[in-house]
Amino acid sequence: MSRTAHHIIALFKKDLLLEIRQQYTFYGVLLYVASTIFVLYLAMGQPESMVWNGLFWVIQLFICINAVAKSFLQESRGRMLYFYSIAGARNFITSKLLFNMLLMLAMSLISLFLFQLLMGSPMEKMGMFIGITMLGGISLSLVFTFLAAIAAKAQQQAAIMAILGFPIIIPQLLLLMKISNAAFADVVQAGLGQMVWLMAGLDLMVIFLALILFPFLWKD
Amino acid sequence: MIRRNWWKLLCIILLVYTCIAGLLGGVPELHILNETIRNLYFHVSMWFAMMIFFFISVWNAIRYLINPVQRFDILSLAYARTGIIFGVLGLITGAIWAQYTWGKAWSNDPKQVGAAIALLIYFAYLVLRNSMDDLDKRARVSAVYNIFAFALLFPTLWIVPRMLESLHPGGMGNPGFDPKDMDSRMRLIFWPAAVPGWTLLGVWITMLYVRLQRLKDKMFQNG
Numbered sequence: 001m002s003r004t005a006h007h008i009i010a011l012f013k014k015d016l017l018l019e020i021r022q023q024y025t026f027y028g029v030l031l032y033v034a035s036t037i038f039v040l041y042l043a044m045g046q047p048e049s050m051v052w053n054g055l056f057w058v059i060q061l062f063i064c065i066n067a068v069a070k071s072f073l074q075e076s077r078g079r080m081l082y083f084y085s086i087a088g089a090r091n092f093i094t095s096k097l098l099f100n101m102l103l104m105l106a107m108s109l110i111s112l113f114l115f116q117l118l119m120g121s122p123m124e125k126m127g128m129f130i131g132i133t134m135l136g137g138i139s140l141s142l143v144f145t146f147l148a149a150i151a152a153k154a155q156q157q158a159a160i161m162a163i164l165g166f167p168i169i170i171p172q173l174l175l176l177m178k179i180s181n182a183a184f185a186d187v188v189q190a191g192l193g194q195m196v197w198l199m200a201g202l203d204l205m206v207i208f209l210a211l212i213l214f215p216f217l218w219k220d
Numbered sequence: 221m222i223r224r225n226w227w228k229l230l231c232i233i234l235l236v237y238t239c240i241a242g243l244l245g246g247v248p249e250l251h252i253l254n255e256t257i258r259n260l261y262f263h264v265s266m267w268f269a270m271m272i273f274f275f276i277s278v279w280n281a282i283r284y285l286i287n288p289v290q291r292f293d294i295l296s297l298a299y300a301r302t303g304i305i306f307g308v309l310g311l312i313t314g315a316i317w318a319q320y321t322w323g324k325a326w327s328n329d330p331k332q333v334g335a336a337i338a339l340l341i342y343f344a345y346l347v348l349r350n351s352m353d354d355l356d357k358r359a360r361v362s363a364v365y366n367i368f369a370f371a372l373l374f375p376t377l378w379i380v381p382r383m384l385e386s387l388h389p390g391g392m393g394n395p396g397f398d399p400k401d402m403d404s405r406m407r408l409i410f411w412p413a414a415v416p417g418w419t420l421l422g423v424w425i426t427m428l429y430v431r432l433q434r435l436k437d438k439m440f441q442n443g
Contacts, residue, residue: 146368153361154351163347167340168369171376174333178384191383198379202372209371213364216285 007087011095029067037114046120049184064140072152089215100141108137129183136176142206234417248403259317261414266310269419273303278370281363293359302426330384
């Protein structure tokens with residue numbers, strides 16, 4: 001057990017160190033976030049809450065694809081073989097899930113800040129919306145980490161990633177938009193707790209599936 | 221099962237019975253629905269069949285991962301394809317029905333959206349398959365995607381529509397239709413004839429496809 005934890009931490013540290021040294025993904029995605037939101041601001045100024053909400057989650061989706069897709073695509077064949085020889089498949093996917101969760105959490109909060117700054121803040125309950133953003137960021141990153149692992153096996157990886165990801169993520173995205181509608185109005189929305197639990201349950205299921213299915217993707 | 225013929229005969233008899241009794245038999249007179257309730261024998265049975273085929277497809281994907289034999293991969297693909305065909309038919313029969321009862325063929329109802337998403341996911345499955353050349357890798361990766369997509373899709377298809385308001389018949393309990401709308405005359409056609417009839421037809425189509433695929437493989441191996 002402690003060996004497993006040790007492996008996971010080592011792999012996680014490697015991703016983090018690589019990120020800090022190269023600073024490629026972080027600043028790349030940051031620039032992407034900033035320029036997209038700036039373009040949106042130029043195009044529509046400060047929209048009303050419905051439009052704001054819709055735009056926010058669509059931007060989250062694109063950020064996630066850009067940030068998470070790199071995690072598997074950057075690993076060369078030789079390096080994958082090296083990981084295969086020193087660590088188990090489950091340890092590897094766990095470290096990737098953790099790292100991408102952290103990355104996406106940071107990106108979600110930064111983009112929320114930029115959205116606030118440029119496009120106004122139509123929210124009534126700020127704290128609640130921050131919580132929902134974090135939940136959404138985690139959910140998106142988990143699903144797309146596993147899809148990136150699948151797409152890494154196919155040709156034309158970037159295109160496949162979008163084709164596989166968009167239909168699967170629509171239900172979750174709709175659910176997130178519906179949950180976050182609660183933060184825009186002062187009234188208490190019925191069934192809110194139920195929807196949050198459903199999201200959390202889906203997240204757990206994705207982690208569970210990733211742990212079971214990843215070993216089959218791994219061996220070549 | 222494949223070589224025997226009795227179930228093909230049964231399929232034809234059941235479907236002929238469904239079409240004749242379904243169009244001529246008595247139905248309860250319900251507000252708005254009126255005679256369009258007969259669509260139950262076609263539209264709802266298509267969805268039942270689609271769910272069954274996608275379930276068999278994912279079952280074969282699991283079997284492939286446990287025991288990598290080419291046969292399971294072919295079955296998994298074939299059932300997914302048949303499921304798509306029935307899904308498209310279900311969508312079309314639903315849209316025709318909606319044209320007359322809701323006034324619009326497509327009204328972004330949660331159940332219509334869910335059905336469209338399900339089809340998109342399985343189209344993505346076909347695209348993913350075609351993006352890989354290596355037979356073994358293709359079978360393995362697409363089996364993994366099949367299981368992952370199925371596990372994420374069906375909870376949302378079964379749970380989310382119950383939480384949103386919808387025009388579709390059957391709000392509480394079963395999201396697809398309201399069993400209380402049926403009377404005993406309809407039940408006698410729907411459960412014993414319409415659902416198994418369309419499902420058997422789908423199995424028949426799938427088996428033809430699988431046999432064709434096997435012949436192609438044999439020709440390929442013999443040069």
